[in-house]
Amino acid sequence: MQLAKEVKYLIHKEILLEWRSKYTINGVLLYVVSTIFTCYLSFVSLGDKLTWNALFWVIMLFASINGVSKSFLQENKGQQLYSYILASPAAILISKTIYNTLLMLVLTTIALGFYALVFDTFTPPDLGMYYIAVILGAISFSTVFTMVSAISSKAGNGGMLMAILSFPIIIPVLILLIKLAKNAVDGLPWENSLDDIGMLVIVNVMTVAASLLLFPYLWRD
């Protein structure tokens, strides 16, 4: 019960901080929109839906690395020490993950809308299925990147290490996501995608369990 209270409070704190500056959400949003626009201008002759689908996920991957890596990297030593005294490590990790998931959900939803607007040929026939892929993508990106950003923030040199450490871990998830989204673009029946959804859920549960076990060691300095 104590944990739930702490998590709720910490999420509230994160949202409040973000709401005051609106730096991360606006920054990443501008990043996504300008990347989509650049891609549109450079790939305009490509008519293949599957290429657009892969491109969407690559854009989302880079946007979420930029968005989620903020969560630990932007906090300074004093802030971390302060929250270390106040809350349990599990509460901090859970709250960061949930907050990042919310952030990514908002971001991916807007990006998907903008993507569908810019590439009017893209709109997948099975939008519900595609949106499930987007939600699962938001969750898995935030679970993996939250932990990796914690590791790289402790290691001391942020950006490059974050990319090196997270890419090999996220590639299997990304492949599953692209496959699931491709099913939606092709308009396959839902039964075909259940395996992939289950696999993604299992990978996420595994990641969260490993993070919860390991984070206390990481947090204690």
Added chain:
Amino acid sequence: MRKTWWKILGAVLVIYTTIAGLLLGVPHLAILNETIRNLYFHVPMWFAMIVLFSISVFYSVKSLSSKSEIDDLKAVESVNAGIIFGVLGLITGAIWAKYTWGQFWSFDPKQNFAAISILLYFAYLILRNAIDEEQKRAKLSAIYNIFAFPMMVVLLFVLPRLKDSLHPGNGGNPGFNSYDLDSRMRMVFYPACLGWILIGYWVYTIRFRIRTLENKHQQN
């Protein structure tokens, strides 16, 4: 003798399987023909790699609780030895693929996922290089190692099954089961796996001993 019997066993097994693997009879299957002998050299590399990476995760877990430098060194040296076997596995696979699929690297899912899982461990080594402070390095790299291990298992054992691959054992291509029908191959394949795992473990213990000696030398 009591301490070194497994080293002798490993060496004898590897020599035996190299000779027997090249000389003994094999079943003649279409396309594969004589390249089927690569089973004795390619597959044991992966087994040795998995064993070494598992050892590394074991010592990473141990070093998180014990905080001893020895456990950390064991973890990193088993990764170093494991990477050698992973790269050898990729090379033997690529040479085999040249003669059966026509190309060294054809972006087959199995090849890609194996390469990515080795990238994971290169990332682990880069993470180690990025941190100067020894205790912190031990802690952070142990955490990353444990965090990455389940992903490697997914990459190597789960994802390739979901994709169409030309690799034996996938998508209707002959795999273990049809080889196993032939007891001649089993006579060579199982000793080869055991032998290469033992050799891999030996390489790891030697690397670990060199590292501890170097550390001692630096401290004096």
